[in-house]
Amino acid sequence: MTAMPIAPPAPAAAGASPANTPAPFTPAPDGAELTGSQIMWEALVAAGVDCVFGYPGGAIMPAYDAMPAYPIRHVLVRHEQGAAHMAEGYARASGKVGVAIATSGPGATNLVTGIANAQLDSVPTVFITGQVSSALLGTDAFQETDVTGITLPITKHNYLVTRAEDIGPTVHEAFFVARTGRPGPVLVDITKDALQQKAIWHPPKGEPRRRGYRPDLRAREADLERAAAMIDAADRPVIFCGHGVVRAGASRLLQDFVARTGIPVASTLLGLGGFPATHPLSLGMMGMHGEAWVNTSIQEADLLIALGMRFDDRVTGRLATYAPHARKIHVDIDPSEIHKNVRVDLPILDDVARVLTALEPRVKRRDRKAWMQRIDALRGDSAVRDIRNLPDDGHLYAAHVILDLWRLTEGKAIVVTDVGQHQMWEAQYYKHDHPRKLITSGGLGTMGFALPAAIGARMACPDDEVWVVAGDGGFQMTACELSTLAQEDAKVNVAIINNGFLGMVRQWQQFFYQGRYVATPMRSPDFVKLAEAHGLTGLRVTKRSEIEAAYATAKATPGTVVIDFRVEQEDAVYPMVPSGADLHDMIRRPAPASAIVEKPEDF
Amino acid sequence: MSPLLNLATGPRTPRTIVAHVEDRPGVLARVVTLFRRRGYNIVSLTVARTHEPGVSRLTAVVDADDDTARRLEANLYKLIDVISVDDLTAAPAVIHELAMVKVNAAPRERTDVIELGKVFGARVVDVGPTTLTVQITAPRDAVDRLIAALGPHGIVDLVRTGAVAMPRGDVAPVPKADAYTLEEPDLDPDLDD
Numbered sequence: 001m002t003a004m005p006i007a008p009p010a011p012a013a014a015g016a017s018p019a020n021t022p023a024p025f026t027p028a029p030d031g032a033e034l035t036g037s038q039i040m041w042e043a044l045v046a047a048g049v050d051c052v053f054g055y056p057g058g059a060i061m062p063a064y065d066a067m068p069a070y071p072i073r074h075v076l077v078r079h080e081q082g083a084a085h086m087a088e089g090y091a092r093a094s095g096k097v098g099v100a101i102a103t104s105g106p107g108a109t110n111l112v113t114g115i116a117n118a119q120l121d122s123v124p125t126v127f128i129t130g131q132v133s134s135a136l137l138g139t140d141a142f143q144e145t146d147v148t149g150i151t152l153p154i155t156k157h158n159y160l161v162t163r164a165e166d167i168g169p170t171v172h173e174a175f176f177v178a179r180t181g182r183p184g185p186v187l188v189d190i191t192k193d194a195l196q197q198k199a200i201w202h203p204p205k206g207e208p209r210r211r212g213y214r215p216d217l218r219a220r221e222a223d224l225e226r227a228a229a230m231i232d233a234a235d236r237p238v239i240f241c242g243h244g245v246v247r248a249g250a251s252r253l254l255q256d257f258v259a260r261t262g263i264p265v266a267s268t269l270l271g272l273g274g275f276p277a278t279h280p281l282s283l284g285m286m287g288m289h290g291e292a293w294v295n296t297s298i299q300e301a302d303l304l305i306a307l308g309m310r311f312d313d314r315v316t317g318r319l320a321t322y323a324p325h326a327r328k329i330h331v332d333i334d335p336s337e338i339h340k341n342v343r344v345d346l347p348i349l350d351d352v353a354r355v356l357t358a359l360e361p362r363v364k365r366r367d368r369k370a371w372m373q374r375i376d377a378l379r380g381d382s383a384v385r386d387i388r389n390l391p392d393d394g395h396l397y398a399a400h401v402i403l404d405l406w407r408l409t410e411g412k413a414i415v416v417t418d419v420g421q422h423q424m425w426e427a428q429y430y431k432h433d434h435p436r437k438l439i440t441s442g443g444l445g446t447m448g449f450a451l452p453a454a455i456g457a458r459m460a461c462p463d464d465e466v467w468v469v470a471g472d473g474g475f476q477m478t479a480c481e482l483s484t485l486a487q488e489d490a491k492v493n494v495a496i497i498n499n500g501f502l503g504m505v506r507q508w509q510q511f512f513y514q515g516r517y518v519a520t521p522m523r524s525p526d527f528v529k530l531a532e533a534h535g536l537t538g539l540r541v542t543k544r545s546e547i548e549a550a551y552a553t554a555k556a557t558p559g560t561v562v563i564d565f566r567v568e569q570e571d572a573v574y575p576m577v578p579s580g581a582d583l584h585d586m587i588r589r590p591a592p593a594s595a596i597v598e599k600p601e602d603f
Numbered sequence: 604m605s606p607l608l609n610l611a612t613g614p615r616t617p618r619t620i621v622a623h624v625e626d627r628p629g630v631l632a633r634v635v636t637l638f639r640r641r642g643y644n645i646v647s648l649t650v651a652r653t654h655e656p657g658v659s660r661l662t663a664v665v666d667a668d669d670d671t672a673r674r675l676e677a678n679l680y681k682l683i684d685v686i687s688v689d690d691l692t693a694a695p696a697v698i699h700e701l702a703m704v705k706v707n708a709a710p711r712e713r714t715d716v717i718e719l720g721k722v723f724g725a726r727v728v729d730v731g732p733t734t735l736t737v738q739i740t741a742p743r744d745a746v747d748r749l750i751a752a753l754g755p756h757g758i759v760d761l762v763r764t765g766a767v768a769m770p771r772g773d774v775a776p777v778p779k780a781d782a783y784t785l786e787e788p789d790l791d792p793d794l795d796d
């Protein structure tokens with residue numbers, strides 16, 4: 001590893017800026033007179049925060065000035081979008097609330113993409129932004145933007161705080177709102193004068209009470225009974241494992257439920273890992289890039305049991321022909337999701353874990369062999385076309401890169417993906433057996449998500465192996481955060497699936513725009529040199545035979561390693577349900593002329 | 604096509620929805636943003652404080668079919684500042700709005716206008732040199748009919764508050780129950796077979 005070309009100031013170089021060294025800390029006593037800034041940090045410590053991601057600036061400076069006294073690690077990002085994604089990665093990996101901090105105006109607006117991402121993927125996050133002094137609000141003062149206005153439709157809730165005494169209760173409530181019910185982003189905008197003034201600090205006690213906030217919905221007995229009867233009566237049921245299963249920590253309960261009922265499980269993208277991918281009753285991912293047998297079994301099912309998912313259009317295909325024979329049970333914590341995209345027969349409003357616990361003893365033990373035989377027949381049909389079964393023809397396929405990553409990390413790594421073809425290949429070929437090990441941007445599909453989100457996951461789970469899988473396009477959107485990794489001396493390994501194109505868009509051009517590749521060929525920097533320019537390690541892989549050695553080097557090298565995988569340029573993700581088509585109407589990988597028929601179990 | 608129409612069930616009719624909200628800065632913006640973002644067509648919206656400190660009451664009339672109306676309730680329920688939501692469309696309720704209509708009325712036309720107003724239970728609240736201002740508080744269709752009847756005199760200015768609603772009898776809208784429940788789905792169980 002080469003030395004860093006420009007050494008940061010001494011404290012950071014030692015990996016021990018004052019903020020990063022846990023100072024002996026005792027919380028301020030009830031009744032202490034503190035500045036708004038101190039109250040903010042006291043409240044964060046009281047909320048259990050140990051790490052925040054941020055970037056300073058004028059309006060938030062009082063808060064930064066007070067920070068070193070508190071036992072909270074601050075990760076200095078290179079762009080506030082990165083801070084937002086890091087907070088999300090932290091939250092997704094740990095299940096705790098992630099926190100990002102930015103200054104007013106441009107600092108806050110740079111957070112917006114990340115906040116929208118957290119909203120669409122229901123990630124519990126708290127964003128703290130500095131704001132101009134209260135006397136200047138509404139005057140278009142320097143670096144003033146209406147941040148609560150801008151983020152109103154993309155937050156679960158937001159607050160503008162103009163008085164020091166309101167900071168403590170607001171931060172307390174913000175964390176409560178962010179993590180309860182259907183989780184989501186909460187923004188707290190604090191004026192500079194509120195940070196500077198003094199007020200009496202009262203440590204939070206108990207859960208905040210708001211008359212209009214009742215996140216704890218409970219299923220009705222009668223509905224649980226009905227659900228059990230519908231399940232018992234079904235011969236071809238499929239369970240949908242959504243993000244809600246992961247959020248509720250219901251993986252174990254789901255496995256118990258499946259052991260009793262013999263019902264196969266299909267996952268949404270964000271549900272992957274909520275049910276072990278290598279379980280015999282795991283079907284894999286459903287929807288636009290779900291395997292053919294998954295989508296076909298949904299179309300043939302007589303009952304869908306949807307757990308913590310929202311029938312997104314990427315999952316259902318054309319609604320008019322979606323699962324036409326199936327009755328539908330929809331378990332969700334958010335009433336506004338019921339009947340939104342798909343009209344269901346039985347909605348149950350409750351936490352997935354509580355519902356599974358209540359349902360298990362009520363349903364009959366069954367094995368549903370005939371149904372599984374039918375699904376296995378569908379699987380066999382697909383295996384012929386599976387790219388894994390292609391013999392090594394000297395080309396480097398992304399699927400192989402990911403399959404080998406799964407094999408060599410023993411399926412245990414936290415994998416953080418960006419958005420595009422590589423994201424779908426990861427979902428198809430990296431078999432996640434554990435929850436919170438796949439972190440990806442689902443609802444918003446935010447390119448640039450992976451690298452910063454992986455840094456967040458790294459801070460949350462210091463003992464896990466963390467891998468970024470990104471495209472050459474998306475990686476360049478937030479590549480500046482390599483510098484953050486270097487400064488924090490943190491190790492995240494990066495696999496760039498470099499196809500020289502904005503691959504997913506190129507694929508759509510290939511399929512739906514007669515192959516006119518407009519604005520999708522993309523030139524990239526030399527990623528090996530880019531890594532080295534940051535004082536990190538860079539490797540390049542062009543053949544399948546080199547993959548294993550590269551992974552071994554990445555594992556053995558201290559510090560972040562970036563691998564530039566030069567993959568097949570015009571490969572496509574199969575199967576594919578075109579947007580708005582019937583779920584069973586898939587574009588399949590052309591069957592290879594000399595297919596070697598192997599079964600998926602061979603891997 | 605608005606995504607909301609995907610699942611349109613039945614005709615779109617005006618719905619009267621009453622919500623109690625915490626009287627905090629920005630709460631109206633939140634409600635309006637929700638309507639705009641989810642594509643609800645607002646017929647009228649009124650908000651004012653109530654007898655309870657810190658609580659405002661909002662009456663919204665929106666054009667919606669059954670499912671979108673139900674989802675509007677659910678979406679309002681999600682707003683943290685919203686304390687209660689009730690759909691009074693089908694419930695026995697007094698649903699009134701107030702309108703003031705300023706019409707041309709030269710001195711010899713005045714009795715005509717005043718008599719017309721009386722038929723609708725409206726009264727004159729201002730007299731100008733050549734105009735009269737008539738005020739009515741009534742259900743929407745009565746207001747519509749008065750306006751139509753006054754039309755021939757020439758309407759100079761007109762304002763309507765939009766509907767406010769209150770359940771009949773001893774009942775009052777209740778704050779959000781501890782457990783939010785959906786109505787029973789009224790689907791024919793054999794629909795799909």
Ligand SMILES: Cc1ncc(C[n+]2csc(CCOP(=O)(O)OP(=O)(O)O)c2C)c(N)n1
Binds near residue numbers: 422423447448474497
């Ligand atoms: C911020 C943002 N801009 C644009 C898009 C649209 N988009 C979706 S996938 C994609 C191509 C991604 O290319 P690359 O990062 O190289 O990954 P690949 O598909 O090649 O694996 C684009 C441009 C997006 N999802 N996010």
